[in-house]
Amino acid sequence: MKKQAALKNYLKINFFDSKSPNTLRAILNTFVTRNSTFHAINGSGYKYIAKKIIEFDKLNPIVISRFVKVFSRYSYYSEPYKSNMIETIKQIKKNKLSKNTKEVLDAIIE
DSSP states (O other): OHHHHHHHHHHHSTTOOTTOHHHHHHHHHHHHTTOTTTTOTTSHHHHHHHHHHHHHHTTOHHHHHHHGGGGTTGGGSOTTHHHHHHHHHHHHHTSOOOHHHHHHHHHHOO
C-alpha cells in the first residue's frame, strides 16, 4: 500500500496538472507498470485506478481513453486477477464517461 500512498501524494503535489497529458500519463503509467500494488490479489489496486480513471476522464478524456487499455490484457492473467480486472472494467463502465473512454471499454469487454 506504500506505492498507492505514494501515487496519492504525487497527485496532491502543486506541480501536478491533471490537464497536462504528459504528466497525467507518466504518473498513471508509473503506478501500473511493474507495480505489485496495482496487481494486489484483493483487487484494491484496480479499484483505486478505476477511481482515478473516472475522475480524470472528465478532465483529460484522450489520455484516459488510451490509458484504460491497461485492462485490455485481462485474459492473459490468472485468477483472481482476471476476475478482478473484469469486475473493475464493469464498475468503470457504470459511470458517465467520455465517448472515447466508453468506446475503448466496450471494445475490451463486449
